[in-house]
Amino acid sequence: MQSVRKAVFPVGGMGTRFLPATKASPKEMMPVVDKPLIQYAVEEAIAAGCDQIIFITGRSKSAITDHFDVSYELERELQERGKKALLEVVRSIMxxxxxxxxVRQPRPRGLGDAIRYARSIVGDEPFAVLVASNLMLSRQPVLAQMMERFERYNTPILGVxxxxxxxxxxxGVVEGRLCDENLYQLSGIVEKPTAGAAPSNLAVMGRYILTPEIFKHLEELPRGVEGEIQLTDAIARLLQEQQVLAYRFEGKRFDCDYKLGYLRATVEFAMRHQDMGAGFNAYLRQLCAEGRLPRQMDRVAHFPADEEEGED
Known part of the structure; x- marks a missing residue:
């Protein structure tokens, strides 16, 4: 059985929900405390054992390339100033x-279309897909949780x-039956159904482990609205040929595609930050004491996944 070593990051979108902040800077480079969104996702992939990171980029995304490239001038400056801790931080990014x-995606035409551009690099290996705007907070990295199940079942797995x-x-909402602890054998998947048509209350949260068979279905799919190719539709076709599982992972997920989800993530990660967490929590307690925040701190710290903003 092949292990999952390659991780694909679709980062070609325009980030229109965050305009004007994303007019000249990629949404994936927006910081949560002191790291950009994309770095959290890359660190998750590396912690799960991936050693090849594949970025599917687009126009105005050069900041992502620069972030993960070596910055000789910055490293030399930090070295000369004796800032060894910061130097290690910079070098550890990649x-x-x-x-x-x-890899350049000429136009953002859906998640499935972006993944198609990784085919020549992925080859015949299983691979992970991480949507960076889905920021995870968990004791064990979410992708690592999914890797453990993949190694046991050797079949595609969706994080839900x-x-x-x-x-x-x-x-994308899945339908299936429970076959192991927090693990479901899928019988169907639907992209963005209405509440009455949804087959369950389990939704895919931007984490996938896929096998190379998915590329055939991505190539054969007809383009939908605005020329998009949806990964969900390709997975639905794959289900007709092989088993696909959904894993209800442990952890909290923040939808940073939306401003409210991004702000929630910023607060939660700031509360847990190694250097500034204590000071930030003291500030929140001060706001509570002044009557500017609810006195029940758990109301500040707990953000249910289903309280998202509406679509733009």
Whole structure:
């Protein structure tokens, strides 16, 4: 059985929900405390054992390339100033044992279309797909949780969590039966169904482990609205040929495609930050004491996954 070593990051979208902040800077480079969104996702992939990172980029995405490239001038400056800790931080962004590949997607035409551009690099290996705007907070990295199940079952796995009926039109929703702890054997998957048509309350949350058979279906799919190719539709076709599983992962997910989800993530990660967490929590307690925040701190710290903004 092949292990999953390659991780694909579709980062070619325009990020229109965050305009004007994303007019000249990629949405994936927006910081949560002191790291950009894309770095959290790359660190998750590396922690799960991936050593080849494949970015599917687009126009105005050069900042992502620069972020993961070596900055000789910055490193020399930090070295000369004796800032060894910061130098290590900069060098650790892309560890020496990990390679990065950048592929240009001419136009953002759906998640499935972006993944098609990784075919020649992925080859005949299983691979992971991580959507960086889905930021995860968990004891064990979410992709690592999924890797453990993939090694056991050797079949495609989708990371899912429960959602409320009010937001089914924002997600791919799965149908299946429980076959192991938090693991479901799928019988169907629907892209953005209405609440009444949703087959379950389990939605895909931007984490996938796929096998190379998916590329055939991505190539054969007809283009939909605005020329898009949806990964969900290709997975639905794959289901007719082989088993696909859904894993309800442990952890909290923040939808940073939306401003409210991004702000929630910023607060949660700031509360847990190694250097500034204590100070930030003290500030929140001060706001509570002044009556500017609810006194029940768990109301500040707990953000259900189903309280998202509407679509733009």
């Amino acid at each position: 560890p020496a044992h990990v390679s990065a590949v950048f 969590q429960e959602i409320s009926p009010a937001v089914t039109t924002q997600y």
